[in-house]
Amino acid sequence: MPANDLFLLIEAAREAGTIALRHWRNRPKVWEKPEGAGPVTEADLAVNAMLERELAAARPGYGWLSEETEDDPARLSAERTFIVDPIDGTRAFLEGDKTFAHALAVAEAGRVTAAVVHLPALNLTFAAAEDGPATLNGEPIAASGTSRTGGATVLTARWALSPEHWQGRPPAVRREFRASMAYRLCLVAQGRFDAALSLRPTWEWDIAAGDLIARRAGAAVTDRHGGAIAYNRPEPRAEGILAAPPGLHADLIGRLTPALRVPDARA
Structure with missing residues (x-):
């Protein structure tokens, strides 16, 4: 993984948050996707357009897979590919809930090498690279030690x-x-x-x-x-x-x- 892929994703996710918050709780335009695939808003599309433009410019050789972009099989021959959900939790976004997120990752040879999940309304940025710790707003985090289902x-x-x-x-x-x-x-x-x-x-x-x-x-x-x-x-x-x-x-x-x-x- 290029050393600065994670930094690139963090910066892009924060810019995505700025765009999303302009539309959040501001009655964005919304459409229903075909075949019951759920809603999409003008915020989803604006975030997707920015991410595709900025990330492609920064990494022109990377493939692109996004919920809001028609799939291009060319991604399958790319050494690395961006995997992006411009707004994960669109229904929550439409309801004015704070728990929508921007999810950005880079995949190489089937594995994820860098990842960011940013929740702009909560000011939370989760991040990880394949050779480093998971962090929340820059501080290391860890899963629980629970080992049995009772009470989990x-x-x-x-x-x-x-x-x-x-x-x-x-x-x-x-x-x-x-x-x-x-x-x-x-x-x-x-x-x-x-x-x-x-x-x-x-x-x-x-x-x-x-x-x-x-x-x-x-x-x-x-x-x-x-x-x-x-x-x-x-x-x-x-x-x-x-x-x-x-x-x-x-x-x-x-x-x-x-x-x-x-x-x-x-x-």
Whole structure:
């Protein structure tokens, strides 16, 4: 990884936050994406345009994968690729909630090498490089030491704890939720929650940045089957995601049933 990729992502994420906050709680224009893919706002598009312009200018040889840009297969032949969610948690953004995020990552040979998740309304910047610590506003963070499900705190959708997804009874965990998948992974990295779980097919732009940040904070991060997640694939989706301290991760994976067909939705 070029030594300054992380710095580049941090600066770009902060500029994204400046743009987003101009629209936040200011009745931005909004459209529904085709096939029930959710809303997109003028803020999403403005942030995406800035990021694509500025990051491409800084790294002209890198590929580009973004939720708000039509996919270009040329990214598959690039040595490194930006993976970007201009605004993760668009529904929260529209509701005036503070927990929307900008998620930016660089992937090389299937792995994430630099990552930033920035929440401008909360003044939080999570960051990590593959050879350094996970940080929050420049200070190191670490995942919790929880190793068993009893009493663990898990960020997941309510339906994910339905009995059909688990062998025996669902785990006795305390459940909460945040709209941004990237923020959920960072909350695990910070140790504020013990695990984040999604059983749905999960887009790479939702998880790439948070994946590296959680792993560099000491969490285990895999798909819902316990397999490693590779990035910048032709079909840029993972089979769900689970991030948790290693002992808890193993406990949860061992309790999950083989994958059922679940609704195909974002995060």
